[in-house]
Amino acid sequence: MQSTPRSPLARLETMLLIRAYEQQLVALQQNGAPGTCTSVGQEACAVGVVDALDARDRILTNHRSAGHLIARGAAPERLMAEVLGRVDGYCGGRSGSLHISARELGVVLTSTIVGGELSMAPGVALAHKMGRGAPGGIVAVFFGDGAACEGIFHEALNLAVHWALPLLFVCENNQWQAFVHRLETMADPAIGEWARGHGLPVRSVDGNDAEAVHAAATEAVAHIRATGSPYFLELRTYRQRGHYEPDDQAYVDKAELQAWLQRDPIRVQGERLIGAGAIDAPGVAALERQAQERVEAALAFAQASPWPAAETLLDHVYA
Amino acid sequence: MQSTPRSPLARLETMLLIRAYEQQLVALQQNGAPGTCTSVGQEACAVGVVDALDARDRILTNHRSAGHLIARGAAPERLMAEVLGRVDGYCGGRSGSLHISARELGVVLTSTIVGGELSMAPGVALAHKMGRGAPGGIVAVFFGDGAACEGIFHEALNLAVHWALPLLFVCENNQWQAFVHRLETMADPAIGEWARGHGLPVRSVDGNDAEAVHAAATEAVAHIRATGSPYFLELRTYRQRGHYEPDDQAYVDKAELQAWLQRDPIRVQGERLIGAGAIDAPGVAALERQAQERVEAALAFAQASPWPAAETLLDHVYA
Amino acid sequence: MSKTTRMTVEQAIRQALREEMLRDPTVLLMGEGSATKHRDLVGDFGPERVRNTPLAEAIIAGTAVGAAASGLRPVVDLLFAPFMTYAMDALVNSAGKLRYLSGGQFEFPLVAMGLTGSGWCVGAQHNHNLEAMFVHAPGLKVVMPSTPADFKGLLKAAIRDDDPVLFFTDLALLYQEGEVPDADDFVVPIGRAAVARAGGDVTLVGYAKTVGVCLQAAEQLAAHGVAAEVIDLRSLKPLDEETVLRSVRKTGRLVVVHEASGLCGMAAELAALAATKAFSSLRAPVVRLTGPDAPTPSSWMLEQQVVPRPEAVAEAALGLMADQPVRAPGREEDHRMVENAV
Amino acid sequence: MSKTTRMTVEQAIRQALREEMLRDPTVLLMGEGSATKHRDLVGDFGPERVRNTPLAEAIIAGTAVGAAASGLRPVVDLLFAPFMTYAMDALVNSAGKLRYLSGGQFEFPLVAMGLTGSGWCVGAQHNHNLEAMFVHAPGLKVVMPSTPADFKGLLKAAIRDDDPVLFFTDLALLYQEGEVPDADDFVVPIGRAAVARAGGDVTLVGYAKTVGVCLQAAEQLAAHGVAAEVIDLRSLKPLDEETVLRSVRKTGRLVVVHEASGLCGMAAELAALAATKAFSSLRAPVVRLTGPDAPTPSSWMLEQQVVPRPEAVAEAALGLMADQPVRAPGREEDHRMVENAV
Numbered sequence A, B: 001m002q003s004t005p006r007s008p009l010a011r012l013e014t015m016l017l018i019r020a021y022e023q024q025l026v027a028l029q030q031n032g033a034p035g036t037c038t039s040v041g042q043e044a045c046a047v048g049v050v051d052a053l054d055a056r057d058r059i060l061t062n063h064r065s066a067g068h069l070i071a072r073g074a075a076p077e078r079l080m081a082e083v084l085g086r087v088d089g090y091c092g093g094r095s096g097s098l099h100i101s102a103r104e105l106g107v108v109l110t111s112t113i114v115g116g117e118l119s120m121a122p123g124v125a126l127a128h129k130m131g132r133g134a135p136g137g138i139v140a141v142f143f144g145d146g147a148a149c150e151g152i153f154h155e156a157l158n159l160a161v162h163w164a165l166p167l168l169f170v171c172e173n174n175q176w177q178a179f180v181h182r183l184e185t186m187a188d189p190a191i192g193e194w195a196r197g198h199g200l201p202v203r204s205v206d207g208n209d210a211e212a213v214h215a216a217a218t219e220a221v222a223h224i225r226a227t228g229s230p231y232f233l234e235l236r237t238y239r240q241r242g243h244y245e246p247d248d249q250a251y252v253d254k255a256e257l258q259a260w261l262q263r264d265p266i267r268v269q270g271e272r273l274i275g276a277g278a279i280d281a282p283g284v285a286a287l288e289r290q291a292q293e294r295v296e297a298a299l300a301f302a303q304a305s306p307w308p309a310a311e312t313l314l315d316h317v318y319a
Numbered sequence C, D: 001m002s003k004t005t006r007m008t009v010e011q012a013i014r015q016a017l018r019e020e021m022l023r024d025p026t027v028l029l030m031g032e033g034s035a036t037k038h039r040d041l042v043g044d045f046g047p048e049r050v051r052n053t054p055l056a057e058a059i060i061a062g063t064a065v066g067a068a069a070s071g072l073r074p075v076v077d078l079l080f081a082p083f084m085t086y087a088m089d090a091l092v093n094s095a096g097k098l099r100y101l102s103g104g105q106f107e108f109p110l111v112a113m114g115l116t117g118s119g120w121c122v123g124a125q126h127n128h129n130l131e132a133m134f135v136h137a138p139g140l141k142v143v144m145p146s147t148p149a150d151f152k153g154l155l156k157a158a159i160r161d162d163d164p165v166l167f168f169t170d171l172a173l174l175y176q177e178g179e180v181p182d183a184d185d186f187v188v189p190i191g192r193a194a195v196a197r198a199g200g201d202v203t204l205v206g207y208a209k210t211v212g213v214c215l216q217a218a219e220q221l222a223a224h225g226v227a228a229e230v231i232d233l234r235s236l237k238p239l240d241e242e243t244v245l246r247s248v249r250k251t252g253r254l255v256v257v258h259e260a261s262g263l264c265g266m267a268a269e270l271a272a273l274a275a276t277k278a279f280s281s282l283r284a285p286v287v288r289l290t291g292p293d294a295p296t297p298s299s300w301m302l303e304q305q306v307v308p309r310p311e312a313v314a315e316a317a318l319g320l321m322a323d324q325p326v327r328a329p330g331r332e333e334d335h336r337m338v339e340n341a342v
């Protein structure tokens, strides 16, 4: 699990690792591996929030989970093995990329059903509240702007608020819901207003600024630990690549994409740190190489990992 | 169908008919007929809203539908025949009391699945918007405070707002959700706030005052006809009897019940009209007798109505 | 044998809940009105463990799934089975699949209760025997008892089970009485059928209210000198194939009786079982006597028609004894047979 | 015969949508990404009739139900079949029951489309053949073609049908090519199976991708001098009992092959059909070769295992010819057989 607290520099390092890892998945898919939903452009959301959590806490995520997992300390080796369906994956290859849970890291019940994470998160938080988790632990649930359209969003908010559950709602509003733009599915603004209607604290921040996210998340987590009650964070960000690989993004407004690319979260964090003298450009380049090497090692590990045996097909259906 | 516009006196008359009809159902159940969910105490919501609609409009309702149906001009004879499962019922006895539709009156797709009416209403409104209904027609959907807890409430609101559907949301907040008080399931206030989050006009009025409801509904309907867009009405009222018959209401706070009984909607309307000199006490008593006679005639009709033949069991499964 | 007490199915369910909550502090009861209905349990175990929920089946079931994977043993009352359609994602996609997809990282010790069946004239949105949908879904267990003792013993087993269990109560049985063992440790294992009556001529299989139907039919058959064996499935999944097959191999004749539609229902599964694994023993066609492939009407007169009657079961069994082909559709009561309902 | 054009299943679906939207102005297409995916249709029929929706299956399906009862003919794309769990109330409780419960006051001419099956390594939350759940539910029709021509003809029929139709597309077939009749009025009636290959020795029944599996098995069997008849169900509900029974009465041997779990699945239904209505013609046990009763794994190596293979089908059929009992579980490929998967 990630060691906390971590520095802005460590966050840059992690974002670079996430980026390098997902770029590798893109290349893999182009060579015939299964497609994945990358979080390229959303790395600041992952590191900003996950760095505000500690070992007591639990995380639920969805189909776009690589950032959350790596920020939490998941090994790219085992993630990649999972994506390739090999035995050394966190789920022994049964999950593939879409529902990777890593219980040992506190990343639980990952679901690729949009809204699935929202349906289960209150139960995990209830268990914590009833003393089944680590004392003081809270639960963070990551979901997208699309998931906010599902009815379960409303049901989960009402239950979390009314039962005072220690639950951090983290909506990564990346403007896209597969092949549909957010503005085609809801008013503007919408998500924050919907959440406010439930009467819990709601904050909307720049999801491409890792430090802004981290500051907001730290405050949110403190609030939840102090009150035992939920908090809602909306992170405004952008899905830089397609919904999944491959995706030509023909339906994407180029100008909007360009504008967001200018505000790439890694670039923002890099410039901040260089500006503050915490690192220089060559230093950043070195970190990039480091990340790339790690990912190449991970790939080698994953490709060397064996396929699950056919006889294991029916394992783990029941307890 | 009810002739509109109708007078406050006509509304009193209709409320008395609804009340007499449901009291008759209560008596029937005590003699072994199927139990029903009565709307005793909520008659002002029904007449106030339905009187603001006209023949072009459509209504969706739920398990607690007697008021909406009678206000719309449904014949107590056929309603009672339906409750008793006889062929002369609006649904030939297949529905019983829980999902009575009367298409000829524009009361469509009644569902006893809480939230079912909310899931279908946008589609009916969409058909109107796309020219399949009477020009200028709108759709009114009646649902309870409990239905507002279902995810479909959120999904229906978002769709109606984003697609600008001519839909009037009417939440009869009668404080109860079967055997659970509203305050056990949501914040206070909640429903209006949830709706406001969707950015449509929201108004909350005294659901025990037929004229207040009627004025608000008239304004809401005018808004929808003018803009083609949805409107949300919350009617604060109270379920005077149990969730269904029989129900000893052991779980009900007597003081709260008493307080609301003081504000019984029929009493409120009666006193208003007597105060205005529109009618005197004996006149009200006469209307009550009239209603009672009508209901007794309805009962005779229903009991004389034949049972559906066993051979018809499989009719109407498919078109 | 240990002592027993006479009680209704409803009382047996309450006893099972109380005993398991006493036994295991992680057991939790949630539902729309659960706290209202179980005041006594709220009193004894506190409002944390016995909860009224918002009116929202999806989050009730989803919360049960999340809690089950996190150290609690939730029992959720979803009221009438058709309301489970709102909880379908949580039950089918989460509870049934996430253990497998995670490579065994999670367990889901939860029980989801629902009411099914005719008797209250409430119509198809309340009265729908959809248990077979959950039998078809992977990773779930499905239990549907017929006697107070089995209701108690199987609910206790379901609560102790580490897998998600759908527990269906045929509402027509709620106030039926029977003897129930007193012993705290009385548990009926999931996955075992019961031979409700032994006989060598024909096998009648039912579950929930149709077990009684089959027993009455067996009485009528006895009068004709036909010894019917009646099997109460009790658990629909895992299915006790052995007990069914042993009986069919003995009698060579099978009549499956249930209220649910026969199309892809348990009657289809059992007929398939016989045709695939007891074929050489079969002496006559299998008969399915089930509710029709139609929504259930509210009208008392029509509702009556959808439950298979003992007379029809006995008649079908006699037909098999005479080794006549299953009679063709068209007779007055035939609309109750799936052969005709499809 | 009229002219035909070679195209993929995906193109056949697009053509059917276009032709029916041209033919009937009340036809409406809605779904998460439907407008993005069908730019051309938006261009030709306008944004009112081809809509991207919010990401909310329950309201998509509910809206289709409400619109269908109000004069429109909605086609909703629910993407992958497991997402239909969110739409279950609208499909099962509203579309399937409200016509009946209202005494026939409403019709629900809607089509709900979903993707099923293995081939993309996406795991059980995307890959779940749950079509049998809708066969078990009343008031619905269920269609699942295997050829481009049938995809086109059955989708057109489904859109014209006045009842709610679930239209499932096995994703493994999407890019498979075949000849499709050009005629605008080409429609394949719902409820009729097709004899994909004639033969007198054994009946192999499949649907969707397993029709191809059965046809390959038939080839292999021919090499052994066994003439297999292959039936493509095409419609799962209403089921073409006649065509299946005619074949089974002729061959006396039945092997049912599908990817869905066999438990309360179509294989159970067909085995039951044979055991109840063609019993006297059966010469050997029925065999169910189906996907296991387990969630579908993502790993390519494991996903491969869940689809019945031609070799297994041929082997099972040969076993029946030799009139051997269905072989006992335990062999390497047996986990693909429901007998073993339960």
Ligand SMILES: Cc1ncc(C[n+]2csc(CCOP(=O)(O)OP(=O)(O)O)c2C)c(N)n1
Binding pocket: A063, A064, A112, A113, A114, A115, A143, A144, A145, A146, A147, A148, A174, A176, A177, A178, A239, D032, D055, D057, D079, D083, D086
């Ligand atoms: C219930 C359900 N519906 C549809 C899908 C297909 N799908 C997968 S991701 C996705 C878009 C989700 O959008 P959002 O919630 O904003 O998350 P994002 O992909 O943008 O991270 C869709 C439609 C699904 N997996 N589950």
Ligand SMILES: Cc1ncc(C[n+]2csc(CCOP(=O)(O)OP(=O)(O)O)c2C)c(N)n1
Binding pocket: B063, B064, B112, B113, B114, B115, B143, B144, B145, B146, B147, B148, B174, B176, B177, B178, B239, C032, C055, C057, C079, C083, C086
């Ligand atoms: C999906 C669903 N869940 C539960 C029920 C059982 N039930 C019927 S009415 C009711 C209470 C509904 O409360 P509300 O929406 O406030 O309407 P009211 O009964 O107060 O008019 C419940 C829980 C149902 N019919 N449908």
Ligand SMILES: [Mg+2]
Binding pocket: A144, A145, A146, A172, A173, A174, A175, A176, A177, A178
């Ligand atoms: Mg998004």
Ligand SMILES: [Mg+2]
Binding pocket: B144, B145, B146, B172, B173, B174, B175, B176, B177, B178
């Ligand atoms: Mg209420």
